[in-house]
Amino acid sequence: MxxxxxxxxxxxxxxxxxxxxxxxxxxxxxxxxxxxxxxxxxxxxxxxxxxxxxxxxxxxxxxxxxxxxxxxxxxxxxxxxxxxxxxxxxxxxxxxxxxxxxxxxxxxxxLVRPDVPGADLLFDVDTLPAATELDIHLNRLPDLPPGAGRFTAVVVGAGFTGLEIATELMDRLGAVAATHAPGAKARVVLVERANTLGPELGPGPRREITDALAVLGVEYRLGVSVAAVEPDQVALSDGTQFATHTVIWTAGxxxxxxxxxxxxxxxxxxxxxxxxxxxxxxxxxxxxxxxxxxxxxxxxxxxxxxxxxxxxxxxxxxxxxxxxxxxxxxxxxxxxxYVTCLDLGSYGAVFTDGWDRRVVATGAVAKERKRKVNELWIYPPTDDADELLRQADYRFSVRQIREPAV
Ligand SMILES: Cc1cc2nc3c(=O)[nH]c(=O)nc-3n(C[C@H](O)[C@H](O)[C@H](O)COP(=O)(O)OP(=O)(O)OC[C@H]3O[C@@H](n4cnc5c(N)ncnc54)[C@H](O)[C@@H]3O)c2cc1C
Incomplete structure:
Protein backbone atom coordinates (compact mmCIF):
# COMPACT_ATOMS: atom_id res chain seq x y z
CA MET A 1 0.00 0.00 0.00
CA LEU A 111 12.23 29.90 19.94
CA VAL A 112 15.74 31.18 19.33
CA ARG A 113 17.43 32.08 22.60
CA PRO A 114 19.70 35.12 22.80
CA ASP A 115 23.44 34.90 23.22
CA VAL A 116 23.68 36.82 26.52
CA PRO A 117 25.19 35.90 29.89
CA GLY A 118 22.66 33.95 31.94
CA ALA A 119 20.51 33.00 28.93
CA ASP A 120 19.90 29.60 30.55
CA LEU A 121 17.99 31.40 33.34
CA LEU A 122 15.39 32.71 30.90
CA PHE A 123 11.89 31.24 31.04
CA ASP A 124 9.67 30.88 27.98
CA VAL A 125 6.22 29.68 26.93
CA ASP A 126 7.17 28.13 23.59
CA THR A 127 6.78 24.48 24.58
CA LEU A 128 4.66 22.60 27.10
CA PRO A 129 7.63 21.69 29.36
CA ALA A 130 8.87 25.30 29.33
CA ALA A 131 5.43 26.75 30.08
CA THR A 132 4.94 24.20 32.88
CA GLU A 133 8.32 25.10 34.38
CA LEU A 134 7.32 28.77 34.41
CA ASP A 135 3.95 27.96 35.99
CA ILE A 136 5.61 25.92 38.77
CA HIS A 137 8.16 28.71 39.31
CA LEU A 138 5.43 31.37 39.62
CA ASN A 139 3.52 29.31 42.17
CA ARG A 140 6.70 28.85 44.23
CA LEU A 141 7.64 32.54 44.36
CA PRO A 142 6.09 32.99 47.83
CA ASP A 143 8.65 30.44 49.13
CA LEU A 144 11.58 32.63 48.11
CA PRO A 145 13.23 34.88 50.69
CA PRO A 146 11.55 38.31 50.83
CA GLY A 147 13.09 40.78 48.41
CA ALA A 148 12.21 43.66 46.19
CA GLY A 149 11.76 41.66 42.96
CA ARG A 150 9.97 38.62 44.27
CA PHE A 151 6.72 39.34 42.44
CA THR A 152 8.26 41.20 39.50
CA ALA A 153 8.39 39.61 36.04
CA VAL A 154 10.26 40.97 33.04
CA VAL A 155 8.92 39.88 29.65
CA VAL A 156 11.28 40.33 26.73
CA GLY A 157 9.67 40.98 23.34
CA ALA A 158 6.43 42.94 22.86
CA GLY A 159 5.20 40.88 19.92
CA PHE A 160 2.14 38.64 19.91
CA THR A 161 3.37 36.19 22.55
CA GLY A 162 5.06 38.82 24.74
CA LEU A 163 1.91 40.93 24.90
CA GLU A 164 -0.28 37.96 25.74
CA ILE A 165 1.95 36.64 28.53
CA ALA A 166 2.62 40.14 29.97
CA THR A 167 -1.05 41.08 30.20
CA GLU A 168 -2.04 37.65 31.51
CA LEU A 169 0.76 37.74 34.10
CA MET A 170 -0.71 40.76 35.86
CA ASP A 171 -3.51 38.47 37.04
CA ARG A 172 -1.47 35.28 37.40
CA LEU A 173 1.32 36.91 39.36
CA GLY A 174 -1.14 39.10 41.27
CA ALA A 175 -2.99 35.97 42.44
CA VAL A 176 0.28 34.34 43.56
CA ALA A 177 1.35 37.50 45.41
CA ALA A 178 -2.04 37.78 47.13
CA THR A 179 -1.75 34.24 48.51
CA HIS A 180 1.50 35.30 50.11
CA ALA A 181 0.32 38.52 51.74
CA PRO A 182 -2.91 40.49 51.37
CA GLY A 183 -2.21 43.53 49.24
CA ALA A 184 1.11 42.21 47.87
CA LYS A 185 1.34 43.48 44.32
CA ALA A 186 2.65 42.06 41.07
CA ARG A 187 4.88 44.10 38.78
CA VAL A 188 5.27 43.25 35.09
CA VAL A 189 7.76 45.03 32.84
CA LEU A 190 7.68 44.51 29.08
CA VAL A 191 10.93 45.10 27.21
CA GLU A 192 11.03 45.64 23.44
CA ARG A 193 14.06 46.21 21.24
CA ALA A 194 12.06 48.19 18.63
CA ASN A 195 10.83 51.68 19.38
CA THR A 196 7.23 50.63 19.28
CA LEU A 197 4.92 48.08 20.90
CA GLY A 198 3.94 45.08 18.78
CA PRO A 199 6.22 46.10 15.89
CA GLU A 200 5.10 43.25 13.64
CA LEU A 201 1.43 43.88 14.42
CA GLY A 202 1.51 47.29 12.74
CA PRO A 203 -0.33 50.43 13.82
CA GLY A 204 -3.87 48.92 13.61
CA PRO A 205 -4.23 47.49 17.13
CA ARG A 206 -1.55 49.66 18.79
CA ARG A 207 -3.88 52.08 20.56
CA GLU A 208 -5.85 49.22 22.07
CA ILE A 209 -2.62 47.56 23.20
CA THR A 210 -1.30 50.77 24.78
CA ASP A 211 -4.61 51.33 26.58
CA ALA A 212 -4.60 47.76 27.87
CA LEU A 213 -1.08 48.07 29.30
CA ALA A 214 -2.00 51.37 30.98
CA VAL A 215 -5.20 50.01 32.52
CA LEU A 216 -3.54 46.80 33.73
CA GLY A 217 -0.45 48.61 34.99
CA VAL A 218 2.05 46.74 32.78
CA GLU A 219 5.16 48.92 32.45
CA TYR A 220 7.15 48.91 29.23
CA ARG A 221 10.59 49.94 28.01
CA LEU A 222 11.12 50.46 24.29
CA GLY A 223 14.37 50.51 22.30
CA VAL A 224 16.16 48.19 24.74
CA SER A 225 16.90 44.51 25.09
CA VAL A 226 18.35 42.17 27.68
CA ALA A 227 22.09 42.37 28.35
CA ALA A 228 22.52 39.83 31.17
CA VAL A 229 20.38 37.66 33.41
CA GLU A 230 21.14 36.59 36.98
CA PRO A 231 18.98 34.50 39.34
CA ASP A 232 17.67 37.61 41.13
CA GLN A 233 18.07 40.42 38.60
CA VAL A 234 18.20 41.38 34.95
CA ALA A 235 20.27 44.06 33.25
CA LEU A 236 18.97 45.79 30.13
CA SER A 237 21.06 47.09 27.23
CA ASP A 238 20.69 50.69 28.46
CA GLY A 239 22.19 49.79 31.84
CA THR A 240 18.88 49.67 33.75
CA GLN A 241 18.58 46.83 36.24
CA PHE A 242 15.50 45.18 37.72
CA ALA A 243 15.35 42.92 40.73
CA THR A 244 13.45 39.85 39.52
CA HIS A 245 13.48 36.06 39.58
CA THR A 246 11.36 35.79 36.48
CA VAL A 247 12.60 36.85 33.05
CA ILE A 248 10.56 35.47 30.16
CA TRP A 249 12.01 35.43 26.64
CA THR A 250 9.51 35.58 23.76
CA ALA A 251 11.47 37.21 20.92
CA GLY A 252 12.51 35.38 17.76
CA TYR A 338 -6.28 36.52 7.61
CA VAL A 339 -7.45 37.56 11.08
CA THR A 340 -5.78 37.89 14.48
CA CYS A 341 -7.13 37.82 18.01
CA LEU A 342 -4.75 39.10 20.66
CA ASP A 343 -5.53 38.35 24.30
CA LEU A 344 -5.03 41.33 26.60
CA GLY A 345 -5.64 39.63 29.95
CA SER A 346 -8.41 40.97 32.11
CA TYR A 347 -8.57 44.10 29.93
CA GLY A 348 -10.14 42.06 27.10
CA ALA A 349 -8.74 41.30 23.67
CA VAL A 350 -8.38 42.90 20.25
CA PHE A 351 -9.63 41.22 17.09
CA THR A 352 -8.30 42.39 13.73
CA ASP A 353 -9.13 41.67 10.13
CA GLY A 354 -6.84 41.68 7.09
CA TRP A 355 -3.11 42.07 6.59
CA ASP A 356 -3.25 45.70 7.77
CA ARG A 357 -4.83 44.40 11.00
CA ARG A 358 -7.88 46.64 11.02
CA VAL A 359 -9.50 46.49 14.46
CA VAL A 360 -12.99 45.04 14.20
CA ALA A 361 -13.70 44.14 17.83
CA THR A 362 -12.28 45.01 21.24
CA GLY A 363 -13.07 44.46 24.92
CA ALA A 364 -15.56 41.77 25.90
CA VAL A 365 -16.67 41.03 22.32
CA ALA A 366 -13.10 40.30 21.22
CA LYS A 367 -12.45 38.40 24.45
CA GLU A 368 -15.39 36.09 23.75
CA ARG A 369 -14.02 35.46 20.27
CA LYS A 370 -10.59 34.69 21.76
CA ARG A 371 -12.24 32.24 24.13
CA LYS A 372 -13.85 30.48 21.17
CA VAL A 373 -10.54 30.39 19.28
CA ASN A 374 -8.68 29.04 22.32
CA GLU A 375 -11.26 26.62 23.66
CA LEU A 376 -13.20 25.49 20.62
CA TRP A 377 -12.03 26.32 17.11
CA ILE A 378 -8.43 25.10 17.38
CA TYR A 379 -9.34 21.80 19.06
CA PRO A 380 -9.75 18.89 16.64
CA PRO A 381 -12.55 16.44 17.42
CA THR A 382 -11.64 13.32 19.41
CA ASP A 383 -12.98 9.75 19.22
CA ASP A 384 -14.96 10.63 16.10
CA ALA A 385 -13.45 9.75 12.72
CA ASP A 386 -16.44 11.02 10.72
CA GLU A 387 -16.33 14.47 12.32
CA LEU A 388 -12.53 14.65 12.01
CA LEU A 389 -12.70 13.82 8.31
CA ARG A 390 -15.58 16.26 7.76
CA GLN A 391 -13.43 19.02 9.24
CA ALA A 392 -10.32 17.83 7.35
CA ASP A 393 -11.88 18.99 4.07
CA TYR A 394 -9.89 22.03 2.91
CA ARG A 395 -13.23 23.78 2.16
CA PHE A 396 -14.41 23.44 5.78
CA SER A 397 -14.81 26.67 7.76
CA VAL A 398 -14.57 27.08 11.56
CA ARG A 399 -18.05 28.59 11.42
CA GLN A 400 -19.31 25.04 10.74
CA ILE A 401 -17.90 23.77 14.06
CA ARG A 402 -20.73 22.90 16.38
CA GLU A 403 -20.44 24.49 19.82
CA PRO A 404 -21.20 21.89 22.50
CA ALA A 405 -24.50 22.45 24.31
CA VAL A 406 -23.92 23.47 27.94
C1 LIG B 1 2.63 31.12 23.55
C2 LIG B 1 2.17 31.03 22.13
C3 LIG B 1 1.02 31.70 21.74
C4 LIG B 1 0.57 31.63 20.44
N1 LIG B 1 -0.57 32.28 20.12
C5 LIG B 1 -1.07 32.14 18.90
C6 LIG B 1 -2.32 32.73 18.57
O1 LIG B 1 -2.94 33.42 19.40
N2 LIG B 1 -2.80 32.55 17.33
C7 LIG B 1 -2.14 31.79 16.41
O2 LIG B 1 -2.65 31.62 15.31
N3 LIG B 1 -0.96 31.21 16.68
C8 LIG B 1 -0.41 31.37 17.90
N4 LIG B 1 0.78 30.77 18.19
C9 LIG B 1 1.53 30.08 17.11
C10 LIG B 1 1.01 28.68 16.88
O3 LIG B 1 1.01 27.96 18.09
C11 LIG B 1 1.88 28.00 15.84
O4 LIG B 1 1.91 28.77 14.67
C12 LIG B 1 1.34 26.61 15.54
O5 LIG B 1 1.40 25.79 16.68
C13 LIG B 1 2.09 25.98 14.38
O6 LIG B 1 1.62 24.69 14.16
P1 LIG B 1 2.59 23.59 13.58
O7 LIG B 1 1.80 22.32 13.49
O8 LIG B 1 3.27 24.10 12.38
O9 LIG B 1 3.72 23.42 14.69
P2 LIG B 1 3.64 22.95 16.20
O10 LIG B 1 2.29 23.17 16.76
O11 LIG B 1 4.80 23.57 16.87
O12 LIG B 1 3.88 21.38 16.12
C14 LIG B 1 5.12 20.84 15.72
C15 LIG B 1 5.13 19.35 16.00
O13 LIG B 1 6.32 18.79 15.46
C16 LIG B 1 6.91 17.92 16.41
N5 LIG B 1 8.32 17.82 16.13
C17 LIG B 1 9.28 18.78 16.24
N6 LIG B 1 10.47 18.29 15.89
C18 LIG B 1 10.28 16.99 15.54
C19 LIG B 1 11.13 15.96 15.08
N7 LIG B 1 12.44 16.15 14.91
N8 LIG B 1 10.58 14.74 14.83
C20 LIG B 1 9.26 14.52 14.95
N9 LIG B 1 8.40 15.49 15.39
C21 LIG B 1 8.91 16.70 15.67
C22 LIG B 1 6.58 18.60 17.74
O14 LIG B 1 6.70 17.71 18.81
C23 LIG B 1 5.13 19.00 17.48
O15 LIG B 1 4.29 17.89 17.67
C24 LIG B 1 1.28 30.84 19.48
C25 LIG B 1 2.44 30.16 19.86
C26 LIG B 1 2.89 30.25 21.16
C27 LIG B 1 4.12 29.49 21.56
Missing amino acids: PGIIVVGGGFAGVWSAAGAVRLARETRRELSVTLISPGDDLVIRPRLYQSAPERMRVSLDRILGPAGVRRIAATVTGIDTTGQTVTTTDRNGLSAELHYDRLILATGSE VRANGLTAGIPGVRDRLGRLEVDANLAVTDVPAVYAAGDTAAAAADPGHRVMQCCQHALQLGKFAGHNAAADLLGLPAVPFSATP
Missing part, protein backbone atom coordinates in the same frame (compact mmCIF):
# COMPACT_ATOMS: atom_id res chain seq x y z
CA PRO A 2 1.43 3.46 -0.83
CA GLY A 3 2.45 5.37 2.24
CA ILE A 4 2.59 8.94 3.48
CA ILE A 5 4.71 9.86 6.47
CA VAL A 6 3.76 13.01 8.36
CA VAL A 7 6.51 14.34 10.63
CA GLY A 8 5.14 16.41 13.52
CA GLY A 9 2.06 16.06 15.72
CA GLY A 10 1.08 19.73 15.94
CA PHE A 11 -1.81 21.45 14.18
CA ALA A 12 -0.31 21.10 10.71
CA GLY A 13 0.68 17.46 11.25
CA VAL A 14 -2.70 16.41 12.62
CA TRP A 15 -4.62 18.06 9.78
CA SER A 16 -2.16 16.79 7.16
CA ALA A 17 -2.76 13.22 8.30
CA ALA A 18 -6.53 13.74 8.44
CA GLY A 19 -6.57 15.50 5.05
CA ALA A 20 -4.75 12.59 3.41
CA VAL A 21 -7.07 9.97 4.96
CA ARG A 22 -10.10 12.03 3.95
CA LEU A 23 -9.17 12.02 0.28
CA ALA A 24 -8.37 8.30 0.31
CA ARG A 25 -11.73 7.52 1.93
CA GLU A 26 -13.64 9.81 -0.42
CA THR A 27 -12.09 8.17 -3.47
CA ARG A 28 -12.19 4.66 -1.92
CA ARG A 29 -8.46 4.15 -2.35
CA GLU A 30 -5.95 2.35 -0.18
CA LEU A 31 -3.38 4.55 1.55
CA SER A 32 -1.34 4.17 4.70
CA VAL A 33 -0.77 7.32 6.74
CA THR A 34 1.81 7.35 9.55
CA LEU A 35 2.41 10.27 11.90
CA ILE A 36 5.73 10.55 13.75
CA SER A 37 5.98 12.81 16.77
CA PRO A 38 8.02 12.58 19.97
CA GLY A 39 5.07 13.28 22.26
CA ASP A 40 1.72 11.49 22.64
CA ASP A 41 -0.32 14.69 22.49
CA LEU A 42 -1.23 17.58 20.27
CA VAL A 43 0.02 20.54 22.29
CA ILE A 44 -2.28 23.55 22.14
CA ARG A 45 0.63 25.97 21.81
CA PRO A 46 -1.48 29.15 21.48
CA ARG A 47 -2.69 28.62 25.07
CA LEU A 48 0.70 28.16 26.72
CA TYR A 49 0.67 31.71 28.12
CA GLN A 50 -2.25 30.75 30.36
CA SER A 51 -2.10 29.22 33.85
CA ALA A 52 -1.93 25.45 34.38
CA PRO A 53 -0.48 24.84 30.90
CA GLU A 54 -0.30 21.07 31.50
CA ARG A 55 -4.02 21.10 30.53
CA MET A 56 -3.25 22.35 27.03
CA ARG A 57 -2.96 19.06 25.15
CA VAL A 58 -5.08 16.43 23.47
CA SER A 59 -4.22 12.77 22.93
CA LEU A 60 -3.08 12.22 19.33
CA ASP A 61 -4.44 8.67 19.42
CA ARG A 62 -7.90 9.94 20.36
CA ILE A 63 -7.81 12.38 17.44
CA LEU A 64 -6.24 10.23 14.72
CA GLY A 65 -6.60 6.63 15.93
CA PRO A 66 -10.27 6.23 14.90
CA ALA A 67 -9.40 7.47 11.39
CA GLY A 68 -6.80 4.71 11.03
CA VAL A 69 -3.66 6.85 11.21
CA ARG A 70 -0.68 4.88 12.50
CA ARG A 71 1.35 6.78 15.07
CA ILE A 72 5.00 6.37 15.98
CA ALA A 73 6.30 8.04 19.14
CA ALA A 74 9.78 9.05 18.04
CA THR A 75 11.91 11.98 16.96
CA VAL A 76 12.97 12.24 13.34
CA THR A 77 16.71 12.84 13.32
CA GLY A 78 17.40 12.73 9.60
CA ILE A 79 15.70 12.84 6.21
CA ASP A 80 17.18 11.36 3.03
CA THR A 81 15.24 12.93 0.19
CA THR A 82 17.09 10.85 -2.44
CA GLY A 83 16.46 7.46 -0.88
CA GLN A 84 13.05 8.67 0.47
CA THR A 85 13.67 7.58 4.04
CA VAL A 86 13.50 9.13 7.48
CA THR A 87 15.64 8.11 10.45
CA THR A 88 13.96 8.05 13.83
CA THR A 89 15.04 7.67 17.45
CA ASP A 90 12.44 6.44 19.90
CA ARG A 91 12.16 7.08 23.65
CA ASN A 92 14.39 4.11 24.41
CA GLY A 93 17.10 5.49 22.16
CA LEU A 94 16.45 2.91 19.44
CA SER A 95 16.96 4.05 15.85
CA ALA A 96 14.96 2.99 12.81
CA GLU A 97 14.76 3.88 9.14
CA LEU A 98 11.39 4.21 7.43
CA HIS A 99 10.60 4.54 3.74
CA TYR A 100 8.07 7.10 2.49
CA ASP A 101 6.32 7.51 -0.84
CA ARG A 102 5.35 11.05 0.14
CA LEU A 103 6.62 13.03 3.15
CA ILE A 104 4.93 15.96 4.86
CA LEU A 105 7.24 17.99 7.07
CA ALA A 106 5.19 19.64 9.82
CA THR A 107 7.67 20.05 12.66
CA GLY A 108 6.64 23.60 13.53
CA SER A 109 8.87 26.33 14.88
CA GLU A 110 11.09 26.97 17.87
CA VAL A 253 10.94 32.21 16.43
CA ARG A 254 12.35 30.15 13.53
CA ALA A 255 11.21 27.09 11.62
CA ASN A 256 12.22 23.80 13.25
CA GLY A 257 15.81 22.69 12.54
CA LEU A 258 14.77 19.66 10.44
CA THR A 259 14.06 22.08 7.57
CA ALA A 260 17.84 22.49 7.29
CA GLY A 261 18.10 18.82 6.27
CA ILE A 262 15.92 19.35 3.19
CA PRO A 263 17.82 20.61 0.15
CA GLY A 264 15.32 23.36 -0.64
CA VAL A 265 15.32 27.15 -0.60
CA ARG A 266 14.52 28.71 2.78
CA ASP A 267 13.24 32.16 3.78
CA ARG A 268 14.63 34.35 6.59
CA LEU A 269 12.58 32.39 9.14
CA GLY A 270 14.12 29.11 7.94
CA ARG A 271 10.85 28.04 6.27
CA LEU A 272 10.94 25.96 3.10
CA GLU A 273 9.78 27.48 -0.18
CA VAL A 274 6.79 25.52 -1.49
CA ASP A 275 4.80 25.65 -4.72
CA ALA A 276 1.07 26.35 -4.97
CA ASN A 277 0.35 22.72 -3.99
CA LEU A 278 2.67 22.95 -0.94
CA ALA A 279 5.29 20.64 -2.48
CA VAL A 280 8.79 21.76 -1.50
CA THR A 281 10.34 23.47 -4.49
CA ASP A 282 12.63 21.15 -6.50
CA VAL A 283 12.52 18.34 -3.88
CA PRO A 284 10.54 15.34 -5.15
CA ALA A 285 7.86 13.76 -2.91
CA VAL A 286 8.27 16.23 -0.01
CA TYR A 287 5.56 18.64 1.19
CA ALA A 288 5.72 21.21 4.00
CA ALA A 289 2.91 22.53 6.18
CA GLY A 290 2.47 24.85 9.16
CA ASP A 291 5.35 26.87 10.60
CA THR A 292 7.88 25.07 8.34
CA ALA A 293 6.27 26.27 5.07
CA ALA A 294 6.80 29.62 3.35
CA ALA A 295 3.62 29.37 1.29
CA ALA A 296 2.05 32.23 -0.63
CA ALA A 297 -1.16 33.38 1.03
CA ASP A 298 -2.71 36.43 -0.64
CA PRO A 299 -0.97 38.46 -3.37
CA GLY A 300 2.11 40.03 -1.79
CA HIS A 301 1.77 38.03 1.43
CA ARG A 302 3.15 34.78 2.75
CA VAL A 303 1.44 32.73 5.43
CA MET A 304 2.19 33.66 9.03
CA GLN A 305 3.58 31.23 11.60
CA CYS A 306 0.18 30.96 13.22
CA CYS A 307 -2.43 28.40 14.05
CA GLN A 308 -4.96 29.68 11.53
CA HIS A 309 -2.55 29.05 8.67
CA ALA A 310 -1.08 25.84 10.14
CA LEU A 311 -4.51 24.16 10.19
CA GLN A 312 -5.33 25.14 6.63
CA LEU A 313 -1.85 24.32 5.29
CA GLY A 314 -2.12 20.88 6.87
CA LYS A 315 -5.45 20.11 5.19
CA PHE A 316 -4.11 21.11 1.76
CA ALA A 317 -0.73 19.40 2.21
CA GLY A 318 -2.44 16.15 3.27
CA HIS A 319 -4.87 16.36 0.38
CA ASN A 320 -2.19 17.11 -2.19
CA ALA A 321 0.36 14.55 -0.98
CA ALA A 322 -2.39 11.90 -1.17
CA ALA A 323 -3.63 13.18 -4.54
CA ASP A 324 -0.09 13.06 -5.96
CA LEU A 325 0.36 9.50 -4.76
CA LEU A 326 -3.03 8.33 -5.97
CA GLY A 327 -2.86 10.06 -9.36
CA LEU A 328 -5.61 12.57 -8.56
CA PRO A 329 -5.62 16.33 -9.29
CA ALA A 330 -3.98 18.62 -6.72
CA VAL A 331 -5.76 21.63 -5.25
CA PRO A 332 -3.74 24.87 -5.03
CA PHE A 333 -3.48 26.20 -1.48
CA SER A 334 -5.79 29.06 -0.58
CA ALA A 335 -5.60 30.71 2.81
CA THR A 336 -8.69 31.67 4.77
CA PRO A 337 -9.03 35.48 5.20
